[in-house]
Amino acid sequence: MNLSDIGVRAETEQQQGAARQLAAELGLAMARPDKRFQLLLTCSAKGLAVCKPDDPNMGGLVRVDFSSNTSSHRLKQQKQEMIVRAVAGKGRTRPKVLDATGGLGRDAFILAAAGCRVTIVERLPIVAALLGDGLQRALHHPVTESIAERIDLIEGDSVCILREMQERGREIEVVYLDPMFPLSRKSARVKKELQVLQMLTTEDNPDDGGQLLQSALAAASKRVVLKRPSKAPYLADHTPDFSLTGKTIRFDVYLVQK
Numbered sequence: 001m002n003l004s005d006i007g008v009r010a011e012t013e014q015q016q017g018a019a020r021q022l023a024a025e026l027g028l029a030m031a032r033p034d035k036r037f038q039l040l041l042t043c044s045a046k047g048l049a050v051c052k053p054d055d056p057n058m059g060g061l062v063r064v065d066f067s068s069n070t071s072s073h074r075l076k077q078q079k080q081e082m083i084v085r086a087v088a089g090k091g092r093t094r095p096k097v098l099d100a101t102g103g104l105g106r107d108a109f110i111l112a113a114a115g116c117r118v119t120i121v122e123r124l125p126i127v128a129a130l131l132g133d134g135l136q137r138a139l140h141h142p143v144t145e146s147i148a149e150r151i152d153l154i155e156g157d158s159v160c161i162l163r164e165m166q167e168r169g170r171e172i173e174v175v176y177l178d179p180m181f182p183l184s185r186k187s188a189r190v191k192k193e194l195q196v197l198q199m200l201t202t203e204d205n206p207d208d209g210g211q212l213l214q215s216a217l218a219a220a221s222k223r224v225v226l227k228r229p230s231k232a233p234y235l236a237d238h239t240p241d242f243s244l245t246g247k248t249i250r251f252d253v254y255l256v257q258k
């Protein structure tokens with residue numbers, strides 16, 4: 001999708017200034033009645049959200065909200081989450097994690113809730129803006145504040161950032177990867193969010209899971225955890241040391257010896 005297909009609007013007069021600033025930062029136009037935009041970014045009192053105005057199946061807004069009911073439910077049962085077992089193993093210590101495919105930050109937030117220090121990397125500026133906005137709100141919410149404090153966000157390409165961190169000798173214990181895959185996931189909510197992520201991912205920036213996996217294996221000091229659909233083949237034919245498999249998704253774990 002071209003940036004010219006994405007507009008920015010303010011929900012009320014009060015958010016006009018913030019909307020204009022965001023449009024300038026992201027190189028986007030302000031929404032106007034004589035142009036149809038495929039996606040609209042909306043600045044509102046509830047935070048930043050994105051919607052697909054012409055698609056009736058995409059009603060509603062996608063925003064990063066770590067205090068929503070779905071997030072709260074996952075946070076309460078985070079210790080049972082398969083992702084936590086895949087990333088932290090059986091030990092009580094919680095590793096430092098680099099989430100190299102940030103997206104809307106749901107997985108990173110679960111890992112931070114379980115006690116991991118998480119650096120999120122997201123390369124799409126609009127997605128990074130949604131994520132940054134959600135993290136800011138989480139820092140000001142009593143339930144999510146202490147979790148959000150364990151998260152840093154970097155906007156950039158993980159392949160470059162992993163290389164830079166390695167060169168600077170910065171230790172990354174675990175790299176977590178969740179590259180986009182074409183299979184549909186069941187929940188309508190997830191589908192809506194994935195649709196937005198997929199729309200923003202263009203031929204100029206295809207998700208290259210294989211290259212990410214190579215970079216992650218070179219940079220991690222303990223393990224690389226890769227999320228896949230449960231029936232998908234191993235990424236780039238690279239067999240993991242073990243996998244944790246659920247109904248729809250699987251975590252392939254690559255142990256690193258350095």
Ligand SMILES: C[S@@+](CC[C@H](N)C(=O)[O-])C[C@H]1O[C@@H](n2cnc3c(N)ncnc32)[C@H](O)[C@@H]1O
Pocket residue numbers: 100101102103104105106107108121122123124127156157158159178179180181197201207208212
């Ligand atoms: C399926 S989503 C991840 C969803 C995320 N795990 C969550 O819980 O919301 C994949 C995301 O990874 C990002 N991505 C893909 N390749 C990347 C790279 N090389 N560097 C940084 N981000 C990348 C995409 O832009 C997309 O937002």
